[in-house]
Amino acid sequence: MLENIKEWFRPESIAETVEIIANGNAIPYAGGTGSRSARALGLIDLRRLNLDYIREENDWVAIGAGTSFNKIANYQWSDSRHILALALGQAASNPLRNLITIGGSLAFRPAWSNVPTPLLALGASVKVAGAPATEYPIADFLHLKRNSKFFITEVKVPPAPGxxxxxxxxxxxxxxxxxxxxxxxxxxxxxxxxxxxxxxxxxxxxxxxxxxxxxxxxxxxxxxxxxxxxxxxxxxxxxxxxxxxxxxxxxxxxxxxxxxxxxxxxxxxx
Amino acid sequence: MQIELTINGKLKSLEIHPGESLLETLRKNGYTGVKYGCGTGDCGACVVLLNEKPVNSCQVLTAAVDGESVTTVEGIGTMDKPHPIQEELVKAGAVQCGYCTPGVVLSAYALLQTNPHPTEDEIKTALDGHLCRCTGYVKIIEGVKNAAEKV
Structure with a gap:
């Protein structure tokens, strides 16, 4: 029981989510595994923002921030981007991999997540909404402060034919x-x-x-x-x-x- | 706060605290087949199926899954009519104290729903979130293999 949690916010758009993050004492909730030690008074439900997807766009693959590790691990990768699947398929355990999201792992960066290393080797980038909304090369993103007032919307991975x-x-x-x-x-x-x-x-x-x-x-x-x-x-x-x-x-x-x-x-x- | 959950196929309207875990909600509503183990997602005793996928219910806040579907071990088999997975685990000697068993049954059930003929490695991966301190894992894997031939 998280006794401190008094309120849930259920935004219907990314813009609304950014506004709640900026104004309130609430933190985003997607998979939930990183929110256990939260001291926030409120949680922002990201599960209904349709960020659970893997899309192929002009040879790049776009992974929604709400996509679970197991979904990425079980995706049929056609090139060396499969190393991301290998990494995430070895993280935590099967029931946890159904909960943990790639966006949450990049936001909290827990020791067990395995996410940054393959993304660095693949030359991925991270899209964030907030102030300012932008797309960071993964190496730059990893040096941002963890409590910055933005949230991750998507991870983009370029083709990896090697x-x-x-x-x-x-x-x-x-x-x-x-x-x-x-x-x-x-x-x-x-x-x-x-x-x-x-x-x-x-x-x-x-x-x-x-x-x-x-x-x-x-x-x-x-x-x-x-x-x-x-x-x-x-x-x-x-x-x-x-x-x-x-x-x-x-x-x-x-x-x-x-x-x-x-x-x-x-x-x-x- | 008020939420709705479909538990074992039945729509339920429940009053919950905003910070309550799914594990707490299920147990206080009588679904005691869901066990409290570590509370940190490490042991697998609290595993249930959320929208047909195994998850650690201690790591899920109930308010987040408003409107979704949960299956507990009570929805898989009964004392009078156990599921073949439960029968095969018993036959294989894979149940001793039984504390890990409900979670193991649900993970095995989810596996066999999507992959009726799993390899041993696939069974091990599906069960990698469950700790058993009594029988070890050889008998559990044997039980799931035998169940795969019957389900």
Whole structure:
């Protein structure tokens, strides 16, 4: 029982929702799993705003903020955007994945959500309504304050005709990930043309490894030096009560090498 | 506040607190097959079907699902006429204290409605939100596999 909740608002449009957020002491409610510790006096029901959809628009895919993890995980992705499905299909548990929404996960950014890392590797963007209404590249969005007076309406994911891999490392399936990794590679004539590598959970805010990407772009995918470049990655992992920082950094290097092995296997299988 | 819910196929008009969870609403209205376990969505004892999909009812606020449809274990089978999933779980020795069983039955029911012939991995994924501290999971998975042949 959330004793503090006294009132529900049921807006019928995005504009009305933005107005309620701006004026009142109420927070948005969609899946509900992030609202349990809310100190707000009111909740704004987003479930009737028709934000539960996955639409293909000019090769891009638009995912409504109210779309559940299971709906995304079970969608028939036709290209490497399937790494988003892989990530969300491993988050939390089946009954929770029917509740948790992609918009809520981006708003609250809980440790278990797995959402930012694949979106970074896929070059996604996040549409928000509010002041100002705009569309942010996912990397910029992740640096916005969590309590900003806007709400997320849609996530847009560009086509991903290349090769993608998503890996998540945790003690058990249901545990928070100690690290997750998403890699997207586009190849032309055996040469790496686009390289996006994103890591999450290991660091405070998920991000791409820009220097590593730069060092790999332009190399032949079969280049035997790639493993050495991957093993040279350096960052300072967050303190973790289960694993030492040294272990986590070594695990990241191992997962990177595994990811590239998996990508080569995908390429050679074609 | 006043809301309407369809529970096990019957339309109910209910008086609720705005911050009340679906778990609390169901139990106080007599649907005690829904169990309170952890209260944080980790154990699966409170799982019900919301619009035919399993959800942790402790994580759902009742006011948010006004007008929607809920199925509890009471809507699946009775003592006199248990559902084949319930029968097969008993036969497999998958029920001991029984606290996790209603949630497991509902998740298995939802799975078999959409996927009548699931693989073992699909069963494990469907049941990944349920903790059982008595029998373990081998017998539960065996029971669901056997039920799939009968449903």
């Amino acid at each position: 090769y993608g891999v998503y890996h998540r490392f945790a003690r058990t399936r249901f545990d928070y990930a100690a690290l997750d990794l998403a890699v997207y590679i586009a190849i032309r004539s055996d040469t790496i043309e686009i390289c996006r590598i994103a890591v999450g959970n290991l660091i405070p805010v998920a991000r791409r490894l820009a220097e590593l990407e730069k060092n790999l772009t332009g190399l032949k995918i079969s280049d035997s030096g790639i493993s050495e470049i991957l093993k040279a990655v350096d960052l300072k992992p967050l303190k973790n009560s289960n694993f030492s920082r040294e272990f986590l950094l070594n695990m990241l290097k191992t997962e990177l090498v595994r990811a590239f092995t998996q990508i080569r296997e995908q390429i050679y299988a074609n």
